Amino acid sequence: MTLHISADRLRAFVASAYRTVGISESDANRIAELQTEADLRGADGHGVFRLPQYIRRIKAGGVNVAPNIRIERQTAAMALVDGDNGMGHLVMRFAAQTAIAKARQSGLAWVGVRMSNHAGPASLYATMPLAEGMIGLYFAVGNANHLAPWGGIELLLSTNPIAVAVPAREEMPIVLDMATTTAAYGKVKTAAQRGEPMPPGWMIDFQGKPLTDPKRSDEGMLLPLGGMEAGFKGYGLSLVIGLLAGTLNQATMGREVIDFNKDEHSVTNTGHAIVAIDPAAFGDADRFKNEVDRLIRDIRSSKRLPGVERIWLPGEQSQTKRIERMKNGIPLPQPLLESLNRTGAELGIEPLA
């Protein structure tokens, strides 16, 4: 049994949950908007699925409900934002707006972020510059280490994601959003909640053997992108993204990273980075978007391997899903609905359904 619920209804539920724990109405609305947007796009492991955990962390005092989010250092080309331990969604929204405003003047801007928290799917922020006709890039340090260095078994690295969003003219934008592991850890959590096994390439145990039971995920580690054959590349990507999003911004990285699934009290000092690039600084912006259209069409209409029905562009399935979910509602599997209603009951708000 999977209930389908409208985005409006879900957004209202999420906003009232955050208001109840002391977040201002405008901030609660901003967080609810972004978390519901994650579900609309199909990022099921990163949307309202995380609400109970976020609320527990706020109640435990792990997150500042009234942060003074501010620019700490800046030039025309960059800024360092201090999130004052606020909800990651609020901090990253501020950082993206800062990057866009600077890029409008300088053609391009890079904003690093420290003292933030888990902010949901990477694509939420990489896509923000699209509304201004700009390209967005986003990097983050993941909020729990589930990855070891290549050849190692100590969990010193996270799924450190990268997202890149590129505007087109008539076509939907290209939106890449990927963990630097074969699978994101949110997918492991979703599989555990659904009681489904994992494919053999997602995780290995500390002897190097495949691990497929998501309930045993504590007994192993994620495989870096590239798998057994070229996983040194995924390891390298995770590491340099962590350096750019974490270390450069005086945020946590490596051994310091707080596992926010297990520790609800400690300040995570999560680091992110967002880059906004205005194609108009590099040439004619319309010509650029036309070229992106052409590339999308060339790829979509290109010859396929036997058995393949359609070639997808990065982000196309997610944007298709968004249209479908706006129309038919967001599916909430029974365990997720129960978990949300339990959180709602604890906060004294109306159940979702």
Added chain:
Amino acid sequence: MTLHISADRLRAFVASAYRTVGISESDANRIAELQTEADLRGADGHGVFRLPQYIRRIKAGGVNVAPNIRIERQTAAMALVDGDNGMGHLVMRFAAQTAIAKARQSGLAWVGVRMSNHAGPASLYATMPLAEGMIGLYFAVGNANHLAPWGGIELLLSTNPIAVAVPAREEMPIVLDMATTTAAYGKVKTAAQRGEPMPPGWMIDFQGKPLTDPKRSDEGMLLPLGGMEAGFKGYGLSLVIGLLAGTLNQATMGREVIDFNKDEHSVTNTGHAIVAIDPAAFGDADRFKNEVDRLIRDIRSSKRLPGVERIWLPGEQSQTKRIERMKNGIPLPQPLLESLNRTGAELGIEPLA
């Protein structure tokens, strides 16, 4: 039989080859410096291995031997460089210097490049900002399409590499340099020259079956990073790197890319991008480098999988190789030596050995 030759001797041979085909002495020295550096670092598929091909292309009129490399557009944070169809090494050297100079003022700068050519290994340019204590990022459009969109068989994409170099304090810098395919095409060419088979994960044929004979590489395509399990991620990375390094800079991308292994006449209009980031803009630069040292040491000394002797940082093997090759010379396998001497004989210069 593998001859070992000193970097000085190789550099002099390469420089005289370029002088003979009409490149100025100072430019010939710059190119020779970078191409020899590639071999010192162990990028065997991207160093002097390519000399005969570069010379053929110059003789065929495919490259401008006296380019007017210039900034076409700029702000304090970015520039678009037009390489005037010069050797990629010269164009990218100019672009990296431009990015470093701008980053010194703005904390960070992004330089896009058009009308360039193949420039050798990505790490050559990503590492240039290191001398100034800066982080370097480099992206490029590869010079031949050997990759299909995920699920497709048309070669619309290339191995589009990414390189990131991060300075440390006492430790060697971290230098990631990777193609977005499981293996770079240069490795396929090296395997073919050495008569060695490829591992099954490098290429597939147009029916989707593994292809292991490098001499049959025309009958298939490279697998994107992530392989059969998560290759949609490598496909996505290759695509967005191509958009940032190619399309954004009005350079070729997708169907337009010239296969420089087969076509020695057409202007390739190769695109690249380089980013220089000054850690001092984000905080105390020494603190940053100390943190990088700490991370490197944490990773190197972390627990290993059974059978693993050592955990390497990205770029560490390459830098270790450089020290060894500076001391003992650069190994030139017999087929490579013969190929270089053939080129030398055609140009009327002394054989290498």
